[in-house]
Amino acid sequence: MFDWTQRLTRWQLGLIIGGFCLSLGLWFWLGWLQLHRFQIKTPSQTTSTSITPTPSPTPDPLAPINVALLGFGGGSHQGGLLTDTIIVAKIKPKLHQVLLISIPRDLWVEIPEASLSAKINSAYALGFDTRRHLDQITGGKLAKTTLGQVLNQPIAYYAAVSFSSFENAIDSLGGVTLKVPMSFTDEFYPIEGKETESCDKSEAEIAALSATLSGFSLEKQFGCRYEKLEFTAGTQTLDAAAALKFVRSRHSDTAGNDFNRSLRQQALIQGIVQKLLTPSVWPKLPKLASQILKSLDSDITADQIGQWLLTFPNPQQYKLHSFNFNLENSLVASHSADGQYILVPKPELGWSGLQQIVSDWEMAIATQASQASQASQSAIQSGI
Known part of the structure; x- marks a missing residue:
């Protein structure tokens, strides 16, 4: 172990x-x-007649x-x-x-x-x-x-x-x-899986809302899609x-x-x-x-x-x-x-x-x- x-x-x-x-x-x-599973091997040195290249600066x-x-x-x-x-x-x-x-x-x-x-x-x-x-x-x-x-x-x-x-x-x-x-409250935290819930609204009601509202203003009309969050400042x-x-x-x-x-x-x-x-x-x-x-x-x-x-x-x-x-x-x-x-x-x-x-x-x-x-x-x- x-x-x-x-x-x-x-x-x-x-x-x-x-x-x-x-x-x-x-x-x-x-x-x-x-690092610890494999042993690090150093290549053996060999004799070379080639010109030794100028070493590159070693990174810090x-x-x-x-x-x-x-x-x-x-x-x-x-x-x-x-x-x-x-x-x-x-x-x-x-x-x-x-x-x-x-x-x-x-x-x-x-x-x-x-x-x-x-x-x-x-x-x-x-x-x-x-x-x-x-x-x-x-x-x-x-x-x-x-x-x-x-x-x-x-x-x-x-x-x-x-x-x-x-x-x-x-x-x-x-x-x-x-x-x-800091303390805060969020009345509209989305509930996963309920993004398209009708929240008991009829198709006619949804159409009427969609005709006058858009974006998050529209989304807020569907309260069942969200939950309320509360967090208090401190540990x-x-x-x-x-x-x-x-x-x-x-x-x-x-x-x-x-x-x-x-x-x-x-x-x-x-x-x-x-x-x-x-x-x-x-x-x-x-x-x-x-x-x-x-x-x-x-x-x-x-x-x-x-x-x-x-x-x-x-x-x-x-x-x-x-x-x-x-x-x-x-x-x-x-x-x-x-x-x-x-x-x-x-x-x-x-x-x-x-x-x-x-x-x-x-x-x-x-x-x-x-x-x-x-x-x-x-x-x-x-x-x-």
Whole structure:
């Protein structure tokens, strides 16, 4: 039987670095197995008369790594591959930091490979649209390229997972404890399987409503399709179903926009990190991995994860920091040519200004870490 306790340090490493997203954290588990299942062989040296080529610069193994974390609804319904959750996780080993940058799904962007402009949450889905004949351009590559343009930073990897497998995995964890940022009520959370219920309305009544109403105003007339959600601010322990509703809720009068959803998604991620660091959970990880892998799409290889596990130092010291684009700091609401609600950079900022805001935030976080480190060293030297 596998002895988890003897691998504490490496598991903490894998979970601290990868645990910010459950799917990525479990992907680390596969990398660990890959690393330890096979013996690494070094090719024997041979005599060569050829000219020794100039060696290429060795990449810095502790350089920052950007990973796109994507969550999609899945299923056979229309829009199942649209990514409701879009987070760029920047792992900074030298500073022992993981920076989480939430991207609102309604952000209007250019997707050059697809020769169109669209909401950023469609970039991943476009890679699966056979009508566009994008050849070898996958959904993950489209998402990485598009996010890289938004942030003006290269996105090295991506990990995409469906919410259904995410829910099953959280259920196997026994739920998750997290901090609800603010209390809210959502009167219209959709009930799966009841999307087309008539709610005891006759065909004539439905026709009359459809003639005068549209969009969500029309949908609200069919109350049986929805359930009421209530969450109270503070520390809460949620089961899998409640956790998924917590991050996907959209119709609260006080916290229904995508910016608040981003805050809730980050709260869930931090709750999962803490859960995965609980020793009692470790024996469950193989089962969790099998559940996540049913719908996980990623270009992170087991060999790459093995290298990360060997390279990243001091997992206990890693801290998570979160950033959200919103209407206060960088964005403005608008409408596309076909009437869609969209978000774009404020005119006075443009894309370069938006990117500078992220850079300034990163610099501030790095400065705080440096100051804290200097203060700690001074305290040690002073014998405090």
